[in-house]
Amino acid sequence: MNAIAEKSQLPALRSFDVSSVRSDFPILSRSVHDKPLVYLDSAASAQKPQPVIQAIKHQYEHEYANVHRGAYWLSETLTDKYEAARKAVRDFINARSDREIIFTKGATEAINLVAHSFGKNLGPNGEIVITELEHHSNIVPWQMLRTQTGVKLKVVPVTPEGDVTLEAIKAAVTTNTKLVAVAHVSNALGTILPIKEIAEVAHTAGARILIDGCQGIVHETVDVQDLDCDFYAFSGHKLYGPNGIGVLFGKESLLHDMPPYQGGGEMISSVSFDHTEWADLPAKFEAGTPPIVPAVGLGAAIKYISSFDRTGVARHEHDLMVYAMECLEAINSVRLVGTSKNKAAVIAFVVDGAHPHDVATILDRSGVCVRAGHHCAQPLMDSMGYPATLRASIGMYNTREEINALVGALEKAREILC
Amino acid sequence: MLTQTSAPDEDLMSLYQEIILDHGKNPRNRGIVEDHTCISEGRNPLCGDRVTVTASIDDSNIRDVRFDGKGCAISIASASMMTESLVGLNRDQATQIFESVKSICTEDTANSQRDSQISEKLNQRLEKLMALSGVRKFPVRVKCATLPWYAFMSCLEGKSTATTEIASWPRP
Numbered sequence: 001m002n003a004i005a006e007k008s009q010l011p012a013l014r015s016f017d018v019s020s021v022r023s024d025f026p027i028l029s030r031s032v033h034d035k036p037l038v039y040l041d042s043a044a045s046a047q048k049p050q051p052v053i054q055a056i057k058h059q060y061e062h063e064y065a066n067v068h069r070g071a072y073w074l075s076e077t078l079t080d081k082y083e084a085a086r087k088a089v090r091d092f093i094n095a096r097s098d099r100e101i102i103f104t105k106g107a108t109e110a111i112n113l114v115a116h117s118f119g120k121n122l123g124p125n126g127e128i129v130i131t132e133l134e135h136h137s138n139i140v141p142w143q144m145l146r147t148q149t150g151v152k153l154k155v156v157p158v159t160p161e162g163d164v165t166l167e168a169i170k171a172a173v174t175t176n177t178k179l180v181a182v183a184h185v186s187n188a189l190g191t192i193l194p195i196k197e198i199a200e201v202a203h204t205a206g207a208r209i210l211i212d213g214c215q216g217i218v219h220e221t222v223d224v225q226d227l228d229c230d231f232y233a234f235s236g237h238k239l240y241g242p243n244g245i246g247v248l249f250g251k252e253s254l255l256h257d258m259p260p261y262q263g264g265g266e267m268i269s270s271v272s273f274d275h276t277e278w279a280d281l282p283a284k285f286e287a288g289t290p291p292i293v294p295a296v297g298l299g300a301a302i303k304y305i306s307s308f309d310r311t312g313v314a315r316h317e318h319d320l321m322v323y324a325m326e327c328l329e330a331i332n333s334v335r336l337v338g339t340s341k342n343k344a345a346v347i348a349f350v351v352d353g354a355h356p357h358d359v360a361t362i363l364d365r366s367g368v369c370v371r372a373g374h375h376c377a378q379p380l381m382d383s384m385g386y387p388a389t390l391r392a393s394i395g396m397y398n399t400r401e402e403i404n405a406l407v408g409a410l411e412k413a414r415e416i417l418c
Numbered sequence: 419m420l421t422q423t424s425a426p427d428e429d430l431m432s433l434y435q436e437i438i439l440d441h442g443k444n445p446r447n448r449g450i451v452e453d454h455t456c457i458s459e460g461r462n463p464l465c466g467d468r469v470t471v472t473a474s475i476d477d478s479n480i481r482d483v484r485f486d487g488k489g490c491a492i493s494i495a496s497a498s499m500m501t502e503s504l505v506g507l508n509r510d511q512a513t514q515i516f517e518s519v520k521s522i523c524t525e526d527t528a529n530s531q532r533d534s535q536i537s538e539k540l541n542q543r544l545e546k547l548m549a550l551s552g553v554r555k556f557p558v559r560v561k562c563a564t565l566p567w568y569a570f571m572s573c574l575e576g577k578s579t580a581t582t583e584i585a586s587w588p589r590p
């Protein structure tokens with residue numbers, strides 16, 4: 001079948017309509033402290049649409065067994081579904097092959113996998129370049145590697161607005177750089193990094209690039225071939241999928257040459273006490289019984305997201321972010337933290353004279369869920385001079401009314417605290 | 419559905435009582451005891467809050483306690499009230515106060531316990547600290563209130579750090 005014929009068989013894209021989206025997420029109709037739930041913490045973890053919940057339920061109720069093992073129909077059926085989920089991920093990020101999609105328990109494990117299996121041979125003269133705005137899970141694995149191998153760790157600073165400029169990246173990357181590991185979108189500020197250009201800088205210097213796509217994949221369209229990235233890591237639970245599942249994309253040639261991360265069942269082709277042969281990709285990196293049902297759930301989440309015209313979703317999220325930033329800026333004593341021109345639906349702010357935790361407690365009593373703290377990015381917070389911030393992050397299901405509820409609850413918090 | 423025992427606003431009002439807000443905004447004894455005999459840092463790894471407690475203790479008597487650090491209104495108020503409540507006590511009494519504060523922050527029965535088991539002098543001091551009981555309705559904020567106290571206890575025991583995680587996780 002040619003590509004056009006295949007395309008024409010795809011169901012028509014659902015145009016974006018927030019109220020119909022909301023009705024797909026059962027949890028959004030509950031209340032908290034007798035107030036309607038206003039969930040503005042999707043950057044920490046997104047809520048789940050009905051098709052994802054149903055897929056998980058269906059698997060356990062009707063089609064559960066282990067994968068790749070049983071010589072019986074049930075196991076084969078679930079194995080097919082598990083592999084179909086891999087194919088869905090591959091299509092979603094436009095990877096060349098299923099062998100480039102490794103299922104992990106989350107982005108953290110994906111990054112640790114790279115640190116372990118790719119990182120081992122980079123030191124002691126090699127350098128890894130990261131940025132100041134990284135999540136702890138894109139800092140600590142490299143520090144641990146530094147301890148083990150002596151590899152050097154260079155940190156690219158952010159501007160006061162929260163940007164990582166290409167100039168700053170260029171200034172840090174040298175011919176000794178072996179890996180550039182950067183976030184696609186900052187979870188603490190929302191800044192979108194110029195990852196395609198950063199990849200070019202890395203490649204020109206002979207280095208590889210890992211992109212922590214936890215936040216990026218939720219708001220941006222990702223094409224790993226177009227980006228020409230070497231590794232791309234993300235978690236399912238922020239992408240409206242279940243928790244306990246993540247993805248490492250890696251270029252096949254790199255994954256092929258890397259030693260396994262963990263040893264166990266499934267990742268071998270033969271074992272004797274003298275010698276063990278590794279299995280082919282992707283099994284080499286999936287030791288033990290994998291997160292089977294979460295993977296199927298992630299497949300369902302991707303199918304759900306892909307059923308929409310994604311530019312409609314992106315426009316909705318962007319408009320809402322701009323609206324929220326305007327509303328917040330209009331409140332006396334609220335200061336936005338991270339005001340990059342390239343920003344995705346994450347809004348960090350502080351209230352003068354009130355600590356973020358106190359504000360968050362009061363918001364919670366109004367049903368408004370926001371995160372308060374350092375957002376697992378302590379070095380960034382230190383450098384920007386805020387021990388903690390509040391963070392409202394927007395998902396596809398959020399509305400203007402919810403932003404208004406946030407603003408109302410903030411007024412109440414100021415009344416009590418300031 | 420969550421069951422509601424009292425109106426949320428009442429809970430908030432008892433958490434952010436006047437005395438808490440006052441100590442939170444104008445903390446007493448902030449800084450470092452110059453001639454301190456012990457120093458300890460308390461950390462809440464969950465939120466990154468840190469508080470450093472210094473004290474000078476001689477012959478088992480607490481002569482001065484100060485705290486430094488940044489944190490939410492609850493942890494600053496608790497630290498501030500703590501420094502006021504400990505001076506002049508001996509080690510045993512300080513430990514007793516610490517135990518009572520833990521109950522004040524977590525148990526509804528704290529009031530009656532304290533009446534029956536503790537001397538009049540301590541009771542008077544605990545009276546003020548009852549303002550911390552507002553955190554009971556906010557389990558995630560209990561650590562904010564107890565952090566400075568754990569730091570002080572470490573100080574008393576000659577340790578240099580305390581963390582709320584060790585103190586409260588896994589939950590009993």
Ligand SMILES: Cc1ncc(COP(=O)(O)O)c(C=O)c1O
Nearest residue numbers: 106107108135137187212214235
């Ligand atoms: C940018 C970024 N990187 C990494 C992570 C870690 O993801 P997980 O905890 O799902 O492994 C997160 C999630 O908090 C994140 O936002």
